[in-house]
Amino acid sequence: MRGTVLYGPRDVRFEDREAPRIEKPTDAILRIAVTCVCGSDLWPYRGIQKVAQPTPMGHEYCGFVEEVGSAVRTVKPGQFVIGSFCISDNTCPNCRAGYQSGCQNLEFMSRAQAPYVRVPWADGTLVPTPELPSDDLLPSLLTTSDVLGTGWFAADAANVKPGATVLVVGDGAVGLLGVLSAKQMGAERIIAMSRHEKRQQLAKEFGATDIVTERGDEGIARIKDLTNGIGADSVLECVGTEESMMQAIQSTRPGGSIGYVGVPHGMKLDVWPVFFHLVRLHGGPAPVRRFLPDLIKLVWERKINPGKVFDLVLPLEQVAEGYRAMDERRAIKTLLRPSSA
């Protein structure tokens, strides 16, 4: 089997790797239908996040169950399943509280940019679709694994309510799907911060009512202008830099909430503005497993089309070009298809 391996900054290779096999009775092996490159993959790709090298890559996945371990009960060979990028047992106290990304048996998926992958805690992690999906549903189903689930968590953590004014900081795929999520939760006004025409367009398609191109103090002033000087009720921080977090904090109304899902990089949080802006902060790695059944249903019934964030589709063996295109911001998000699928 060949799979995706990161060797160093901007050095992604598709090369021979050992095929996965059942290691524990709670494992399942999937044949990947589609996988993709995540914005968070770009941090190690750019050398900003240090990882052991070489490192197998990929954590967004869906596909067909090939084989299950002897202790697996709910997942069966032949099913089409989607799993979160967080591996969870879904039975421990943290999982039962809806925080599967804080599972006592938490593992992070990797190695999914490959034709086959092993999923630990299969019963707790994987959710089957009602039937085998048609091909045109695959991109949207794939988004539920991470990018949509994360955008959804940002909106959930930001306490988006019907009628709310929502601000989304970040126009990557997570931010764009944060817009979609806020719309689904009944937000009345959704302000998206973006300077890129293609992304602005998609934000509007997903439900954005206003686009703000300014950043920093000018950006904050623009948000205040749009909200009668108050700030947004709910702010989704989908970048992970100090600049974007400060943008979020200072654009939130007193008593408002920020859902932050951008993986923090080089951020030192100054509590002073958090204190005086009277904001709630909640975020972290998204407990996607909590939302998976509902998100799969929304996609299955074709009520949402989050797969639109994929603007580049490549055969899996061209994964290196998929990373390059996202790194150079030529693509919002790259979908990868194994040749066997």
Ligand SMILES: [Zn+2]
């Ligand atoms: Zn758990």
